[in-house]
Amino acid sequence: MITTTLKNFTTLENFGHSLSAPSYLFKPTKTNEIHEAVKLTKKTGLSILTRGAGCSYNDAALNGGGIVLDMTDMDRILKWDPETGLISAESGLTLEDLWHYVEPQGWWPPVVSGTMRTTLGGCLGANIHGKNNFKMGTIGEHVVEFTAILPTGAEITCTPKKNADLFHAMISGLGMLGIFTSVTLQMKRIQSGLIEVDALPVRNLHEHLSYLLEHAPDHDYIVGWLDTTNGGKSLGRGQIHAANYVHDGEDPDPKKTLLLKNQVLPPRIFGVFPKSILYLFMRPFVNNLGWWGVNTAKYIASLRRHTFRQSHAAFHFLLDYVPNWELSAGRGGLIQYQSFLPKETAEDAWREILTLSLKRGLPSYLGVTKRHRPDKFLLSHAVDGFSLALDFKVTNGNRAKLSEMLQEFDRIILQAGGRFYFAKNSETTAETAQKFLGKDTLERFKKLKKRCDPNNLLESDLYRRVFGSL
Amino acid sequence: MPEKLTSPSFPTPLKPRYRAIMVGASGGIGAAVSRRLAGEGYTLALVDLNEKSLEGLCNEINQKSGETRASYYVHNATEYDSVPDTLRNIVAELGGIDLFIYIAGVINFPALDEYNFHEDHKMVEVNLLGAMAWLGQVAPLFKSLKAGQIVGVSSVAGERGRIGNPGYNASKAGFTTYLEALRNRLTRHGVNVITIKPGMVKTDMLTLPGAPRPMFAVTPEKAADLIWNAVQKRKQVVYVTGLWYWIMLVVRNVPSFIFRRLNF
Numbered sequence: 156m157i158t159t160t161l162k163n164f165t166t167l168e169n170f171g172h173s174l175s176a177p178s179y180l181f182k183p184t185k186t187n188e189i190h191e192a193v194k195l196t197k198k199t200g201l202s203i204l205t206r207g208a209g210c211s212y213n214d215a216a217l218n219g220g221g222i223v224l225d226m227t228d229m230d231r232i233l234k235w236d237p238e239t240g241l242i243s244a245e246s247g248l249t250l251e252d253l254w255h256y257v258e259p260q261g262w263w264p265p266v267v268s269g270t271m272r273t274t275l276g277g278c279l280g281a282n283i284h285g286k287n288n289f290k291m292g293t294i295g296e297h298v299v300e301f302t303a304i305l306p307t308g309a310e311i312t313c314t315p316k317k318n319a320d321l322f323h324a325m326i327s328g329l330g331m332l333g334i335f336t337s338v339t340l341q342m343k344r345i346q347s348g349l350i351e352v353d354a355l356p357v358r359n360l361h362e363h364l365s366y367l368l369e370h371a372p373d374h375d376y377i378v379g380w381l382d383t384t385n386g387g388k389s390l391g392r393g394q395i396h397a398a399n400y401v402h403d404g405e406d407p408d409p410k411k412t413l414l415l416k417n418q419v420l421p422p423r424i425f426g427v428f429p430k431s432i433l434y435l436f437m438r439p440f441v442n443n444l445g446w447w448g449v450n451t452a453k454y455i456a457s458l459r460r461h462t463f464r465q466s467h468a469a470f471h472f473l474l475d476y477v478p479n480w481e482l483s484a485g486r487g488g489l490i491q492y493q494s495f496l497p498k499e500t501a502e503d504a505w506r507e508i509l510t511l512s513l514k515r516g517l518p519s520y521l522g523v524t525k526r527h528r529p530d531k532f533l534l535s536h537a538v539d540g541f542s543l544a545l546d547f548k549v550t551n552g553n554r555a556k557l558s559e560m561l562q563e564f565d566r567i568i569l570q571a572g573g574r575f576y577f578a579k580n581s582e583t584t585a586e587t588a589q590k591f592l593g594k595d596t597l598e599r600f601k602k603l604k605k606r607c608d609p610n611n612l613l614e615s616d617l618y619r620r621v622f623g624s625l
Numbered sequence: 626m627p628e629k630l631t632s633p634s635f636p637t638p639l640k641p642r643y644r645a646i647m648v649g650a651s652g653g654i655g656a657a658v659s660r661r662l663a664g665e666g667y668t669l670a671l672v673d674l675n676e677k678s679l680e681g682l683c684n685e686i687n688q689k690s691g692e693t694r695a696s697y698y699v700h701n702a703t704e705y706d707s708v709p710d711t712l713r714n715i716v717a718e719l720g721g722i723d724l725f726i727y728i729a730g731v732i733n734f735p736a737l738d739e740y741n742f743h744e745d746h747k748m749v750e751v752n753l754l755g756a757m758a759w760l761g762q763v764a765p766l767f768k769s770l771k772a773g774q775i776v777g778v779s780s781v782a783g784e785r786g787r788i789g790n791p792g793y794n795a796s797k798a799g800f801t802t803y804l805e806a807l808r809n810r811l812t813r814h815g816v817n818v819i820t821i822k823p824g825m826v827k828t829d830m831l832t833l834p835g836a837p838r839p840m841f842a843v844t845p846e847k848a849a850d851l852i853w854n855a856v857q858k859r860k861q862v863v864y865v866t867g868l869w870y871w872i873m874l875v876v877r878n879v880p881s882f883i884f885r886r887l888n889f
Contacts, residue, residue: 161713164769173638177721177770201717214637219720220713490638549638558639581638616720620635 161199167217170210171481173488173549174581176219176616178204184228186336189304192224193334193612196306202614203306205330207277208249210270212491213581214616215281215329221614224334226276232256233337240342241299246276246335254468259415262342263467266294270474276335281578282327282532285471286376286398289526293537295326296530297341303333306608310336324603327532329577331618332607347401348412350376350470355460360391360509363524364502364541367395371526375399376470381522382454383545384447386513390506393522394457398470418468420476437483441548446520487549492519492561493579494568495527498540504571505543508564512545515560517553519545533600534592536576544579558582577617588621597622634668634692635720644719646670646712648702648759649729651678653828654778654852657845658726659695660686661853669695670715673729674702702729702755712762724856725763727756728778732793734835745792752796757803764807764816771815774856777804778821781864781873787889789837808861817859821852824869841868 163180179201183189196203204218205226217223226247234243237260244253251271253264268283277283279301282293291297300314303325311333313322325332353374357363363379371377374397381393406412440449474480481489496504512518523544530537547557561582568575574591575583589597600622604611636642645662649655650671656678659671663686673679679697686695696718700711716722731751733744756777767773782790783797801820808818825831825842848865855863864870879887 164766166770166772169638171638174636174641176636177716177766200714214635220717220722488638554639554641558637561639582640616635619720620637 161195161201161222167206167209167223169212169214169217169488169581171212171484171489171491171549173212173490174214174217174616176214176217178218178221178223180223180225182225182228186229186304186310189224189334189336190308192222193304193306193308196222196612197610203612204615205246205276205280205334207247207274207280208272210268210273210277211281211578211617212489213577213579214620215578216277217616218614219616226274229336230274234339237262240344241339242342243300243337243339244275245337246274246279246301248275248338249273250275250278254418255415257342258345258348258418258467259413261345261413263345264294265291265297265341265343267471269472271468271472272475275338275340276330279326279335279338280328280330281576282530282535283578284525284527284537286378286396286525288537289371289377289528290375291343292528293327293530293532293535294340295323295532298322298326298338299341300339301325301335302337303335305333306610306612321603321607323531324533324600327534328600328603329534329615329617331613331615331622332603333613345400345413345467346403347406347409348414348417348466349401349406349464350398350467351401351405351462351464352396352398352470353460353462354457355395355397356392356454356457357395358392359389360502360506363391363393363395364498367524367526367541368498370395370397373397377526379524380453380457381524381543382450383509383512383519383522384443384450385454386510390509390513392454393524394454396470401464412466418466420468420472433477434479434481434483437477437480438485441483441485441520443516443518446518450520484548485550487551487554489546489548490581491544491546491579492564492582493542493544493576494564495536495538495542495574495576496540496568497538497572500571500573501541501543504567504573507567511563511567512560515556517547517557517560519547521546533596533603534577536574538572538574542576577621583621585621585624634694642666642668643723644668644670644721645724645726646672646715646719646722646763647726647728648672648700648755649727649778650697651675651682652728652730653830653845654823654826654848655726655728656682657849658728658852661846661849662724663690663694665853667694667724668719670719671695671697672700672711672715673697674699702759703750705754705758708758709762712759712766716766722763722766722773724774724776725759725767726776726778726852727759728776729755730778730780732790732830732833734790734833734837735792736835737788741792745795748792748796749799752793753799753803756800760803760807764811767816768811768814773815774817774819774859775804775807775811776819776821776852776856777801778823778852779804781822781824781869783822784873784877785879785884788887789889817861819855819860820862821855821865822862822869822873823848823865824872826865841866841872 161179168175202221206216229245229247376398651673779801780797783801804820
């Protein structure tokens with residue numbers, strides 16, 4: 156039984172440790188406890204938010220002063236068919252537990268995030284994408300069915316056909332319309348535990364984006380690393396990782412490569428150095444000069460084009476490779492600025508913002524590019540084009556300057572017809588959101604909100620900040 | 626001046642916000658501290674009895690900062706039972722809490738041979754019981770967050786019982802002791818408790834009938850400076866001004882056989 160009184164007033168953080176907010180934390184294990192919590196919300200007049208693993212870079216999983224339901228204990232696998240690859244699980248199941256379960260049997264989640272810590276509920280709420288967005292779309296496109304509890308108390312089932320409007324709005328809906336309880340997903344068949352990666356250098360932004368555009372169709376995955384610390388002629392240079400599944404006959408021993416032990420990320424580097432404290436040794440380099448050195452060295456190392464095979468886990472979950480890497484930014488934490496631009500305008504707009512950040516002496520420390528396609532979900536971030544994710548370290552000294560610069564970025568991106576992703580950007584204003592989502596979308600969202608949650612029980616800091624005044 | 630105030634400013638990583646609740650915000654020192662905290666970028670919930678002065682103070686603060694930094698809640702410090710709900714609602718509105726200041730206080734200056742239970746009762750109710758009602762709710766919140774600061778504005782009057790004002794002395798002595806006990810309870814949980822002991826501050830209190838002649842009196846703004854400094858440096862006991870530390874050092878050490886005979 157969930158208690159009917161408030162308890163566990165706890166400070167919760169976001170993924171980048173750049174923001175925190177206190178909430179009354181509950182950890183339901185059964186759906187009737189979610190109902191209890193919603194009732195408590197009505198009784199106290201507080202708002203409620205479901206939180207998965209808290210892997211958003213912004214305030215999407217924070218609800219300051221309100222109630223938070225930590226869903227990670229609702230992580231049971233309900234149904235699994237190894238013949239068809241259909242899996243049903245509770246919404247608190249993490250991608251880590253999911254792939255650990257299906258991978259040894261030759262299946263892989265069709266879309267995964269850069270960290271495996273995320274939960275299914277969180278993945279649906281943000282409608283995550285992976286390095287195969289141009290081919291497989293977002294995770295929502297592989298959801299066969301989900302069940303949810305609405306704040307009205309109703310339990311509903313949604314499929315792409317049944318309750319289609321809610322299906323397409325709750326996926327991408329940031330948890331503001333209802334509480335996911337279970338998700339049925341279609342897994343993807345894999346014939347080997349390995350992925351074949353082609354790593355090659357690109358010398359500037361034009362070459363970078365052209366390569367993504369031209370070569371994405373020939374690959375299952377494509378992702379670019381962008382050197383954010385070097386400008387001029389080599390602005391936008393970097394390295395492309397274009398990867399393909401290894402098919403039948405190409406892997407001499409697929410049984411072995413599919414074994415779980417061959418997928419697990421090694422806990423030590425060179426077999427001796429424990430990775431759990433590596434982030435401490437990264438700290439001295441996380442400054443403008445140090446990171447210029449790291450980026451430059453990485454680019455020089457990438458000049459040799461080479462092909463290699465690595466496990467699915469190693470290829471996808473780069474963010475988990477160094478545990479606690481997000482702590483390497485130090486006390487202020489880190490934020491990510493990700494913009495999505497149509498393929499026609501991307502190059503010019505990104506040249507402008509990258510140049511601006513170098514001119515201001517506020518370079519991003521990590522740039523990642525991807526190729527995208529539009530989707531049908533309501534609060535979609537996708538475009539037929541590219542995305543560029545820029546990580547910035549936050550310090551007491553750079554907050555004001557960084558804030559001002561990101562507002563200018565927003566202006567440039569909006570002018571170029573760009574969009575933003577609500578799991579990432581933390582500084583998006585209500586006005587910016589209104590501009591890129593458009594009035595129609597917001598109207599439809601507001602209507603659905605009124606229908607599903609007439610008393611505005613479901614709220615997050617993100618919702619109040621961006622949608623509260625719309 | 627902006628025509629329309631923006632909606633409450635929500636914190637982002639690049640625009641972090643500290644949040645404070647002030648109980649007794651519209652009094653002399655309370656208003657000065659509120660203005661000071663707003664100037665330092667705090668988001669404020671101002672709690673007091675008088676809606677009109679609260680509204681005026683909020684408007685002034687918000688117009689000056691060009692955004693909604695202060696909102697107000699009408700509450701009588703002696704309505705103890707409503708404190709838990711009020712606090713919970715305010716924390717939800719603010720989205721969190723970093724600083725709690727109890728500054729509500731009343732005073733009455735009786736004649737030397739006057740005993741007025743009605744007035745004594747009121748002083749204990751506002752100066753001590755109200756503080757206990759609030760702090761008894763705030764302390765466990767901060768404790769579970771393992772963070773936060775509590776500021777209690779007591780008085781140098783709590784250090785000795787004088788012939789002039791037994792009721793006030795007792796209420797402030799009780800408050801000072803309560804704050805000390807909270808400090809001892811909470812420091813080990815990462816919560817800082819500050820006792821502010823003002824001497825004389827040029828507020829309405831000093832214009833009441835029977836009020837003593839001002840002595841080393843400072844402006845509320847000066848008091849607010851010292852309180853803000855105490856918060857920044859996470860101090861524990863702060864006299865306003867520091868001069869009163871020395872005065873009270875002497876007063877505390879006057880032996881009783883002399884103190885009994887003084888008209889002080």
